[in-house]
Amino acid sequence: MKHIMTINKANLKESAAKGGCGNCQASCQSACKTSCTVANQKCERDDK
Amino acid sequence: MIHKYYLGGLYIVLDVNSGGVHIVDELTYDLLDDAAPPFAEKCPQEIVDKLSAKYPEQEIRECYDEIAALYEEKILFSPDDYEKYAKFTVASPIKAMCLHISHDCNLRCKYCFASTGDFGTGRKLMPLEIGKKAIDFLLENSGNRKNLELDFFGGEPLMNFDVVKEVVAYGREREKEYGKNFRFTITTNGMLLTDDKIDFINKEMSNVVLSIDGRKDVHDNMRPTAGNKGSYDVILPKYKKLVDARDKDKDWYVRGTFTKYNLDFAEDVFDLYEKGFDQISVEPVVCEDKYPYALTEADVPAIAEEYERLAQRLLENDRNGKHFNFFHFMIDLDQGPCAIKRLRGCGCGNEYVAITPDGDIYPCHQFVGIEEYKMGSLVDGSFNTEMKEQFAKTHIYNKPSCRDCWAKFYCSGGCNANNYMYMGDVLKAHTLSCELEKKRVECAIMLQAIKSMERGQAE
Ligand code: SF4
Ligand code: SF4
Ligand code: SF4
Numbered sequence: 001m002k003h004i005m006t007i008n009k010a011n012l013k014e015s016a017a018k019g020g021c022g023n024c025q026a027s028c029q030s031a032c033k034t035s036c037t038v039a040n041q042k043c044e045r046d047d048k
Numbered sequence: 049m050i051h052k053y054y055l056g057g058l059y060i061v062l063d064v065n066s067g068g069v070h071i072v073d074e075l076t077y078d079l080l081d082d083a084a085p086p087f088a089e090k091c092p093q094e095i096v097d098k099l100s101a102k103y104p105e106q107e108i109r110e111c112y113d114e115i116a117a118l119y120e121e122k123i124l125f126s127p128d129d130y131e132k133y134a135k136f137t138v139a140s141p142i143k144a145m146c147l148h149i150s151h152d153c154n155l156r157c158k159y160c161f162a163s164t165g166d167f168g169t170g171r172k173l174m175p176l177e178i179g180k181k182a183i184d185f186l187l188e189n190s191g192n193r194k195n196l197e198l199d200f201f202g203g204e205p206l207m208n209f210d211v212v213k214e215v216v217a218y219g220r221e222r223e224k225e226y227g228k229n230f231r232f233t234i235t236t237n238g239m240l241l242t243d244d245k246i247d248f249i250n251k252e253m254s255n256v257v258l259s260i261d262g263r264k265d266v267h268d269n270m271r272p273t274a275g276n277k278g279s280y281d282v283i284l285p286k287y288k289k290l291v292d293a294r295d296k297d298k299d300w301y302v303r304g305t306f307t308k309y310n311l312d313f314a315e316d317v318f319d320l321y322e323k324g325f326d327q328i329s330v331e332p333v334v335c336e337d338k339y340p341y342a343l344t345e346a347d348v349p350a351i352a353e354e355y356e357r358l359a360q361r362l363l364e365n366d367r368n369g370k371h372f373n374f375f376h377f378m379i380d381l382d383q384g385p386c387a388i389k390r391l392r393g394c395g396c397g398n399e400y401v402a403i404t405p406d407g408d409i410y411p412c413h414q415f416v417g418i419e420e421y422k423m424g425s426l427v428d429g430s431f432n433t434e435m436k437e438q439f440a441k442t443h444i445y446n447k448p449s450c451r452d453c454w455a456k457f458y459c460s461g462g463c464n465a466n467n468y469m470y471m472g473d474v475l476k477a478h479t480l481s482c483e484l485e486k487k488r489v490e491c492a493i494m495l496q497a498i499k500s501m502e503r504g505q506a507e
Pocket of ligand 2: 482
């Protein structure tokens with residue numbers, strides 16, 4: 001492509017198919033707590 | 049749905065539903081004002097005409113074809129078909145807990161949402177009995193979840209540190225019976241840190257959050273002691289000691305709050321870095337408009353600009369080998385959490401609960417003290433499962449403004465507690481927070497885009 005460069009895997013859809021196990025950390029997003037945007041959390045699925 | 053913006057010299061196009069991030073040229077950027085599905089075999093003449101004064105016709109047609117090809121690949125204008133997953137975590141186990149080990153505090157931070165530590169319910173320390181019951185409750189209600197998080201929170205947890213230690217010991221003893229693993233974390237204002245406590249925290253806590261606002265004058269202005277003295281000089285050396293002694297594989301960070309008094313908060317972030325901390329979080333105060341330090345709509349442009357400035361400086365720092373993590377800009381565009389987790393974020397009231405010193409159960413620390421949100425009690429064994437189910441439904445598809453928001457898979461519908469407190473409804477997004485969140489996400493993606501270009505990994 002000449003005009004467009006894709007910089008990531010765009011794999012959100014696949015993640016849904018395999019996801020939802022709930023192994024990962026809870027992630028409070030409020031200012032007073034762990035300050036995490038969900039997107040910076042780690043996935044901790046067992047069979048990865 | 050797509051979202052496009054210009055930042056850091058890049059034209060960035062985000063495909064919301066696939067998570068795809070594209071860097072495009074100006075022509076594509078302009079063309080995307082009009083080019084959208086369904087795509088025609090060839091670029092429609094009226095679209096060409098609209099742009100032909102600025103770009104060669106041939107280029108416009110070529111670019112249209114590229115856009116259509118990405119659509120075919122489902123990484124541009126991809127469909128939103130996640131709603132079917134939204135019901136997934138109804139009846140999910142409880143895996144995280146906030147233990148209000150001390151409803152008392154030795155600082156008088158002006159913006160404290162806990163009303164100087166006591167949450168408006170009187171100064172109290174949690175008795176060991178309640179702490180043990182909390183451990184039991186989490187073990188029994190966590191189903192097949194192996195990793196259990198327990199955060200010691202306050203008020204100031206170090207004011208009840210003996211109980212903290214005993215609760216940890218009790219948890220370590222009982223986790224074996226259940227085949228589980230507690231991850232203890234603690235948030236502190238640092239005043240009471242001693243060498244002993246530092247040792248204990250570094251040994252037992254998988255994460256420690258050290259509150260400090262940034263520059264000394266900024267910090268001391270907002271975080272005075274009960275006797276109205278500054279706290280900065282007391283805590284800084286203690287924090288450094290703790291961090292220096294901490295294992296490299298364990299998490300920690302310094303976190304601060306910025307207010308209307310320091311809209312130049314990038315200075316605070318860099319000051320913390322200069323003081324020797326490389327895990328930093330500084331975030332906007334959330335409070336009622338009536339306070340003089342409150343952030344309001346009118347401050348949004350200045351804050352947005354400051355985030356951009358911060359992002360630029362982070363980039364320069366990185367290039368000079370001075371890397372540090374700023375939490376709100378950390379994002380992993382390939383390996384982040386699954387889409388299902390992104391539908392609901394914090395999981396408060398469903399996967400996460402808070403326990404008061406009296407053993408009352410609330411959906412999270414910010415709901416503590418709001419009577420209508422009391423979910424139950426460890427003392428009498430009550431627990432409102434209906435409320436839990438209600439909270440399980442607080443996903444982005446039930447929040448009208450989140451449904452159509454481009455940032456929904458990064459933000460996950462914001463903070464239910466803030467929504468309730470400032471908008472009157474857990475499902476109603478807190479507008480001011482949204483604007484800031486979107487700006488942060490834009491900056492975070494931009495930084496990743498630049499880094500990946502610099503690494504030359506882009507295809
Ligand atoms: S561990 Fe990974 S797959 Fe499992 S719910 Fe969390 S983000 Fe999703
Ligand atoms: S809370 Fe605001 S920023 Fe977050 S997804 Fe909802 S509307 Fe978007
Ligand atoms: S409701 Fe808000 S404060 Fe409570 S856990 Fe969720 S994000 Fe955090």
